[in-house]
Amino acid sequence: DAKTTQPPSMDCAEGRAANLPCNHSTISGNEYVYWYRQIHSQGPQYIIHGLKNNETNEMASLIITEDRKSSTLILPHATLRDTAVYYCIVRDAKITGANSKLTFGKGITLSVRP
Amino acid sequence: DAGVTQSPTHLIKTRGQQVTLRCSPKSGHDTVSWYQQALGQGPQFIFQYYEEEERQRGNFPDRFSGHQFPNYSSELNVNALLLGDSALYLCASSEAVTHTTGELFFGEGSRLTVL
Numbered sequence: 001d002a003k004t005t006q007p008p009s010m011d012c013a014e015g016r017a018a019n020l021p022c023n024h025s026t027i028s029g030n031e032y033v034y035w036y037r038q039i040h041s042q043g044p045q046y047i048i049h050g051l052k053n054n055e056t057n058e059m060a061s062l063i064i065t066e067d068r069k070s071s072t073l074i075l076p077h078a079t080l081r082d083t084a085v086y087y088c089i090v091r092d093a094k095i096t097g098a099n100s101k102l103t104f105g106k107g108i109t110l111s112v113r114p
Numbered sequence: 115d116a117g118v119t120q121s122p123t124h125l126i127k128t129r130g131q132q133v134t135l136r137c138s139p140k141s142g143h144d145t146v147s148w149y150q151q152a153l154g155q156g157p158q159f160i161f162q163y164y165e166e167e168e169r170q171r172g173n174f175p176d177r178f179s180g181h182q183f184p185n186y187s188s189e190l191n192v193n194a195l196l197l198g199d200s201a202l203y204l205c206a207s208s209e210a211v212t213h214t215t216g217e218l219f220f221g222e223g224s225r226l227t228v229l
């Protein structure tokens with residue numbers, strides 16, 4: 001079972017920041033938080049991951065609370081192309097590619113409106 | 115650099131039939147995983163192959179089997195198809211060496227409809 005809970009949906013206006021919440025209250029010390037997204041009719045795409053520090057890349061920022069029980073994915077300037085299902089996933093840090101299973105929940109559907 | 119490629123993209127089968135789906139991993143990747151995604155749900159892990167062996171398996175019956183070839187490509191076989199097997203089947207590839215990103219690269223999927 002997924003170890004994360006996300007609201008089913010949210011929307012935001014184009015050009016505004018989209019803040020997607022995720023709860024992972026049972027996360028353990030050796031588990032990372034990963035975010036993937038799935039645009040309609042495509043395979044999931046990796047966005048970002050983090051352990052306890054905030055992370056930023058060209059796609060998004062990840063803010064993890066100090067107790068690590070929740071996190072927020074931030075898309076700083078949402079566009080219509082960001083409309084997708086976003087999955088928050090908790091995953092063991094001690095992984096190799098041969099042990100890289102992802103456990104997906106239902107995710108949160110982000111709708112970006114013009 | 116080709117990403118993960120899957121074939122066929124769409125197919126229709128009838129109950130009781132068998133199906134084979136194919137996947138070529140991203141260049142440089144040696145590990146392949148398969149996921150099943152029912153409509154409105156997140157992908158569910160079926161199994162993972164590395165060095166031509168099944169390394170991990172999710173909660174799927176033995177009707178679901180797979181194979182990995184020496185060139186790292188992989189097949190997913192489903193026997194005795196049920197209506198409930200209708201889904202998008204996703205292939206993901208990764209590198210087996212220990213790494214920090216844990217990133218999986220997914221293909222576009224094969225949409226299976228069972229009538």
